[in-house]
Amino acid sequence: MSLWDDVWDVVWVELGDRRYPIVVADGAMDQAGKWMREVGLSPGSVHLIVTDETVDRAGYARRVAAALTAEGVRVETAVVPAGEPTKSLEWASRLWEAALAAGLDRRSAIWAVGGGMVGDLAGFVAATYMRGIAFVQVPTTWLAHDAAVGGKVAINLPEAKNVVGAFHQPRLVLYDPTALDSLSARDVASGLAEVVKHACIRDAELFYELAERGKELLHLAGSDRGRLLARSCAIKARVVEEDEKESGVRAHLNFGHTLGHSLETLGDYRRYRHGEAVAVGMVFAALLSEEWLGAPPGTAERIACLLEEIGLPVRIPAEFTDDDLIGPMYKDKKMIGGHLTFVLLETLGRARAVTRIPEEAVRKVLDRHRRQFPPRG
Numbered sequence: 001m002s003l004w005d006d007v008w009d010v011v012w013v014e015l016g017d018r019r020y021p022i023v024v025a026d027g028a029m030d031q032a033g034k035w036m037r038e039v040g041l042s043p044g045s046v047h048l049i050v051t052d053e054t055v056d057r058a059g060y061a062r063r064v065a066a067a068l069t070a071e072g073v074r075v076e077t078a079v080v081p082a083g084e085p086t087k088s089l090e091w092a093s094r095l096w097e098a099a100l101a102a103g104l105d106r107r108s109a110i111w112a113v114g115g116g117m118v119g120d121l122a123g124f125v126a127a128t129y130m131r132g133i134a135f136v137q138v139p140t141t142w143l144a145h146d147a148a149v150g151g152k153v154a155i156n157l158p159e160a161k162n163v164v165g166a167f168h169q170p171r172l173v174l175y176d177p178t179a180l181d182s183l184s185a186r187d188v189a190s191g192l193a194e195v196v197k198h199a200c201i202r203d204a205e206l207f208y209e210l211a212e213r214g215k216e217l218l219h220l221a222g223s224d225r226g227r228l229l230a231r232s233c234a235i236k237a238r239v240v241e242e243d244e245k246e247s248g249v250r251a252h253l254n255f256g257h258t259l260g261h262s263l264e265t266l267g268d269y270r271r272y273r274h275g276e277a278v279a280v281g282m283v284f285a286a287l288l289s290e291e292w293l294g295a296p297p298g299t300a301e302r303i304a305c306l307l308e309e310i311g312l313p314v315r316i317p318a319e320f321t322d323d324d325l326i327g328p329m330y331k332d333k334k335m336i337g338g339h340l341t342f343v344l345l346e347t348l349g350r351a352r353a354v355t356r357i358p359e360e361a362v363r364k365v366l367d368r369h370r371r372q373f374p375p376r377g
């Protein structure tokens with residue numbers, strides 16, 4: 001049997017001569033060396049695995065290293081602290097140093113073994129080291145079905161999420177869903193938020209299926225899990241193919257992220273998981289869609305209902321004032337000429353980026369959000 005047969009799915013991201021596969025297969029990380037050869041990466045140069053402490057403890061980086069070593073590759077591993085604060089200039093700098101010390105050259109590859117934090121950070125280092133070397137994503141979270149695909153790589157500044165970064169596509173995404181078995185319940189839910197997002201912006205059918213499954217989604221395994229991951233990756237891949245560098249439709253992937261990024265920043269990147277902040281942001285954006293774009297009444301309620309069912313927050317904490325929340329929105333990358341842009345829903349499954357949303361409209365909808373979904377406790 002060939003490598004390509006023993007998979008749940010392979011989704012190609014079609015970007016001409018930079019096309020790459022997203023391989024979704026149980027046990028895929030143990031085949032990393034074979035996949036490396038399959039996508040034409042050079043075994044002759046040193047490769048660097050970047051992972052975080054939690055993922056390292058779970059043994060995934062060692063398994064990828066063993067699979068690469070078995071194909072004759074010299075591998076070094078850099079382990080960074082787990083958690084969003086590591087997506088920083090300080091850690092990028094340490095990894096540039098580590099790459100240089102390990103002897104990485106222009107034919108080397110960086111392997112990001114971990115969730116979206118590791119993927120964004122290691123990808124940013126790969127995009128900049130020696131002006132850009134190859135990298136491979138080996139996602140280990142649900143959320144990274146989104147983060148590992150599409151080539152957005154970045155670090156945060158204290159006052160703005162992902163504000164320093166690049167577009168640098170991976171050569172391969174090697175997704176082993178069995179790695180998700182060791183995720184905390186909190187991180188499973190956080191990752192599902194981006195599945196809900198993909199459904200909201202592009203696939204109403206998927207949204208209804210998710211709503212039907214509700215809590216069941218937290219315990220998916222086997223083909224159910226592999227296929228849902230691949231389906232959600234495919235939505236992302238199609239958007240990226242249409243607009244790789246976000247001059248148009250790619251902005252739809254930012255549904256829920258304007259308020260979401262404000263919440264992450266206000267929480268010093270510690271209070272919220274990314275998916276949690278995006279969950280609150282999607283409810284807000286859906287309310288704004290009802291107010292501003294005439295989305296069907298009840299759209300926000302339906303989304304909030306699904307998100308709460310899978311254990312995600314949808315409410316704005318009482319201690320954050322409107323000014324607190326709106327301030328960081330003016331550092332959002334979708335902002336143009338000092339005017340706020342939001343990704344809204346015309347209806348479930350159909351998104352539109354709307355520019356020049358007045359601040360008064362945002363304040364009005366924050367007020368509605370607080371009334372319709374009052375903070376608990």
Ligand SMILES: NC(=O)c1ccc[n+]([C@@H]2O[C@H](COP(=O)([O-])OP(=O)(O)OC[C@H]3O[C@@H](n4cnc5c(N)ncnc54)[C@H](O)[C@@H]3O)[C@@H](O)[C@H]2O)c1
Pocket residue numbers: 052053054055058082083084087114115116117118120140141142143144146147148149150151152153162179180181182183184187190191194273274275
């Ligand atoms: N580049 C993109 O297009 C894109 C898209 C979405 C999100 N992101 C970024 O991704 C990040 C969020 O991703 P995330 O939720 O995966 O965060 P993460 O990488 O911080 O992982 C969340 C937690 O899960 C732990 N973990 C990871 N894999 C594990 C496993 N298999 N078993 C047990 N624990 C495990 C991590 O150590 C961490 O504590 C944010 O920085 C966000 O901005 C980027």
Ligand SMILES: O=C(O)C(=O)C[C@@H](O)[C@H](O)[C@H](O)COP(=O)(O)O
Pocket residue numbers: 146150152161162163194246250251253254257333
């Ligand atoms: O891939 C994209 O494009 C996205 O917007 C996906 C988002 O889920 C992701 O969080 C992304 O990092 C946000 O991008 P940003 O440009 O708003 O920083």
Ligand SMILES: [Zn+2]
Pocket residue numbers: 146194257274278
């Ligand atoms: Zn996101």
